[in-house]
Amino acid sequence: MTAAELSVGSLKGRRIKDNLVAYSFILPNFLGFAVFTLGPILFAVYLAFTQWNGSGPITFVGLKNFRDLASDSLFLIALKNTLVYCAAVVPLTVISSLFLAVMLNQKIFARNFFRTVNFFPYVASLVAVAVVWNMLFNPAKGPVNQLLSLLGVPDDRLPRWAADRNWALFTVILFSVWKNTGYYMIIYLAGLQGISQQLYEAATLDGAGRRQQFTYITLPQLRPTTFFVVVMLTIQSFKVYDQIYMITQAGPGTATLVLVYHIYNTAFVDWNLGYASAVAMVLFLLVLAVTLVQFRGEKKYANE
Amino acid sequence: MKKTFAVIAALFILTGAGFANGQKDAPSPKGTVTLKWALWDYAQTVYYKPLIEAFEAAHPDIKIEPLDLGSTDYQTMLSTQLTGGDSSIDVVTIKDIPGYATLVKAGQLLALNDYVKSAKVDLSQYNGAAEQMTVDGKLYELPFRSDFRVVFYNKDLFDKAGVPYPPNDMTWDQYDALARKMTSGSGAGKVYGAHYHVWRSIVQCEAILDGKHTVVVPPYDFMKPYYERVLKEQKDGVCMDYAELKTTSTHYSGVFYNNSVAMMEMGSWFISTLANQIAQGKTEVRNWGIVRLPHAQGVKPGTTVGTLTGIGISTASKHRAEAGEFVQFLTGERAAEILAKTGNYPGILNDTTAGILAGMKGFPQDANSRESLKTAKIYLEIAYSDKSPQIEAALNRAHDNIMTLNCTLDEGIAQMNKDVTGILSK
Numbered sequence: 171m172t173a174a175e176l177s178v179g180s181l182k183g184r185r186i187k188d189n190l191v192a193y194s195f196i197l198p199n200f201l202g203f204a205v206f207t208l209g210p211i212l213f214a215v216y217l218a219f220t221q222w223n224g225s226g227p228i229t230f231v232g233l234k235n236f237r238d239l240a241s242d243s244l245f246l247i248a249l250k251n252t253l254v255y256c257a258a259v260v261p262l263t264v265i266s267s268l269f270l271a272v273m274l275n276q277k278i279f280a281r282n283f284f285r286t287v288n289f290f291p292y293v294a295s296l297v298a299v300a301v302v303w304n305m306l307f308n309p310a311k312g313p314v315n316q317l318l319s320l321l322g323v324p325d326d327r328l329p330r331w332a333a334d335r336n337w338a339l340f341t342v343i344l345f346s347v348w349k350n351t352g353y354y355m356i357i358y359l360a361g362l363q364g365i366s367q368q369l370y371e372a373a374t375l376d377g378a379g380r381r382q383q384f385t386y387i388t389l390p391q392l393r394p395t396t397f398f399v400v401v402m403l404t405i406q407s408f409k410v411y412d413q414i415y416m417i418t419q420a421g422p423g424t425a426t427l428v429l430v431y432h433i434y435n436t437a438f439v440d441w442n443l444g445y446a447s448a449v450a451m452v453l454f455l456l457v458l459a460v461t462l463v464q465f466r467g468e469k470k471y472a473n474e
Numbered sequence: 475m476k477k478t479f480a481v482i483a484a485l486f487i488l489t490g491a492g493f494a495n496g497q498k499d500a501p502s503p504k505g506t507v508t509l510k511w512a513l514w515d516y517a518q519t520v521y522y523k524p525l526i527e528a529f530e531a532a533h534p535d536i537k538i539e540p541l542d543l544g545s546t547d548y549q550t551m552l553s554t555q556l557t558g559g560d561s562s563i564d565v566v567t568i569k570d571i572p573g574y575a576t577l578v579k580a581g582q583l584l585a586l587n588d589y590v591k592s593a594k595v596d597l598s599q600y601n602g603a604a605e606q607m608t609v610d611g612k613l614y615e616l617p618f619r620s621d622f623r624v625v626f627y628n629k630d631l632f633d634k635a636g637v638p639y640p641p642n643d644m645t646w647d648q649y650d651a652l653a654r655k656m657t658s659g660s661g662a663g664k665v666y667g668a669h670y671h672v673w674r675s676i677v678q679c680e681a682i683l684d685g686k687h688t689v690v691v692p693p694y695d696f697m698k699p700y701y702e703r704v705l706k707e708q709k710d711g712v713c714m715d716y717a718e719l720k721t722t723s724t725h726y727s728g729v730f731y732n733n734s735v736a737m738m739e740m741g742s743w744f745i746s747t748l749a750n751q752i753a754q755g756k757t758e759v760r761n762w763g764i765v766r767l768p769h770a771q772g773v774k775p776g777t778t779v780g781t782l783t784g785i786g787i788s789t790a791s792k793h794r795a796e797a798g799e800f801v802q803f804l805t806g807e808r809a810a811e812i813l814a815k816t817g818n819y820p821g822i823l824n825d826t827t828a829g830i831l832a833g834m835k836g837f838p839q840d841a842n843s844r845e846s847l848k849t850a851k852i853y854l855e856i857a858y859s860d861k862s863p864q865i866e867a868a869l870n871r872a873h874d875n876i877m878t879l880n881c882t883l884d885e886g887i888a889q890m891n892k893d894v895t896g897i898l899s900k
């Protein structure tokens with residue numbers, strides 16, 4: 171190459187060309203995203219400030235929808251239920267998947283079989299599994315209550331599971347934890363296998379016991395994995411809908427009414443699309459806030 | 475070389491995408507118009523096919539294509555498709571009054587007044603149903619089916635217990651006593667004296683039969699005695715537990731088919747289904763009958779709860795004239811006879827159709843059952859109000875809470891009063 175070709179102009183031209191090639195690769199997927207995801211999201215943000223019944227004219231109403239939120243008792247109940255659900259599902263799933271991953275990371279007999287068995291609920295069809303779950307937890311004839319009865323629980327103290335206002339949310343939480351543990355167990359297994367053996371060897375040389383090794387080596391080394399798991403679980407639990415629909419239909423009464431369920435009812439049963447978009451905006455901001463907090467927390471820890 | 479290949483591959487993909495149009499609807503043969511008819515449970519319902527065949531035979535230039543949207547979420551699916559601007563749906567079946575209110579509010583149904591006038595349709599043949607469907611002077615649907623509620627009872631169970639069959643003029647107290655008498659056994663072989671399906675209308679509409687109240691106007695304290703009776707029956711094991719029925723999604727037909735229930739309040743549409751299933755040998759129950767719904771003091775026996783299924787034309791339809799002909803057929807005498815022959819109650823209920831219904835194969839042949847077909851007055855399950863969908867949602871929630879014992883009856887009724895007053899004031 172001559173000195174002229176190596177000049178600054180040619181380098182810039184090269185970079186522009188490289189950028190163009192890169193963008194043209196991203197373009198098809200981004201076009202799909204822009205048209206089918208980004209566009210509707212922006213439209214929903216716009217709708218949140220309007221009143222629309224789906225087929226009539228769209229009327230701009232400013233912040234009215236957001237003002238109505240405060241006095242909508244169903245929205246407040248849905249918000250509370252969603253927060254409770256999230257606060258329960260995230261720690262329970264993290265603990266159970268971490269526990270299973272640690273157990274199944276050791277060289278035990280039929281390790282792969284147990285890994286498969288634990289992962290299976292995640293791949294099973296949610297609809298089919300939920301129906302069977304309802305049968306298992308049937309208050310009168312289900313095996314779970316029959317077992318409890320055998321273990322000595324008196325008949326009138328048996329929990330009525332999905333039929334009881336106080337137990338319904340717990341039943342759905344239990345279902346979600348059981349169903350998703352397998353997936354996060356796999357993620358934790360990958361994280362565990364990324365921890366260098368040398369750390370454990372050094373610790374054993376220093377005389378650290380198994381409990382201490384877990385607390386001072388495994389857990390800190392798993393921090394990035396745990397961060398990922400917690401963020402994914404949080405976002406997933408704020409979006410929960412399928413399990414609620416299959417197991418309790420937001421009942422009994424409003425015991426398991428969650429935000430997405432309320433949005434669906436307001437949008438497609440009441441045909442109040444503007445208000446439903448406003449609730450969706452609140453949900454979005456909530457998830458964004460929680461995720462940002464988690465990112466900040468992670469940054470703080472990572473800089474130690 | 476590699477670059478040229480990449481460019482050619484990209485061009486291929488882009489042009490290929492242009493051809494991926496999917497399957498377009500097959501074009502109708504020249505001269506014929508194909509009408510799409512939105513309905514539910516096409517395969518399970520006996521009268522759709524005979525109706526379509528009869529119409530097509532009389533109108534060789536019109537073909538009817540059924541569109542089954544399923545029964546469970548029928549209204550939501552229909553509303554979603556029409557809101558999306560679907561112009562392919564011409565004729566719609568409208569399941570109930572709240573569904574009618576939703577469609578009318580969204581402007582998706584054509585006003586039929588001019589058509590009724592020009593086609594000289596006699597609205598009085600519907601026994602007042604057309605008037606109940608009129609909104610602000612405009613009629614957006616014509617009555618297709620008019621079902622009313624009766625009490626189904628299992629003759630075999632009554633024979634086995636040695637108890638005389640229920641009469642056609644029971645009071646609610648007599649009904650309660652009879653149900654308690656018929657409750658026996660425990661575990662898998664238990665017989666429940668009464669059965670209340672989980673719909674709120676089963677319990678709540680018992681209270682509107684004196685004509686003094688409707689379900690869309692609070693306060694709802696008038697429902698208290700009826701809830702008290704049902705809750706007590708539930709507590710004493712006379713009927714099945716609501717919460718269990720709800721979480722197991724138990725259908726009312728199953729418990730009647732397998733002889734676990736002696737009496738059941740249900741709509742007349744169940745008559746043909748029941749007769750059909752027995753004829754096919756799919757049930758354990760063999761002999762059954764119907765009697766009139768129990769009545770309160772001072773209310774004439776034969777007063778019952780009814781629900782209207784209507785037929786309307788979508789405003790987006792491109793074949794309004796042909797759709798109008800189909801609507802006229804479906805709500806006319808000929809269709810009424812076909813419906814009656816298959817054991818269903820058409821909007822036109824006169825002596826001819828009543829006679830056909832009673833003569834249907836499998837219809838119980840005792841005098842009481844035939845007598846119960848003659849109703850004194852039918853009150854709609856839920857009256858027309860443009861807020862009826864929201865009101866129904868609020869009533870459903872309260873019903874759920876009351877029946878699962880998650881709140882006391884007084885709390886539940888107070889909640890209903892508060893919610894519906896709030897909805898009406900908006």
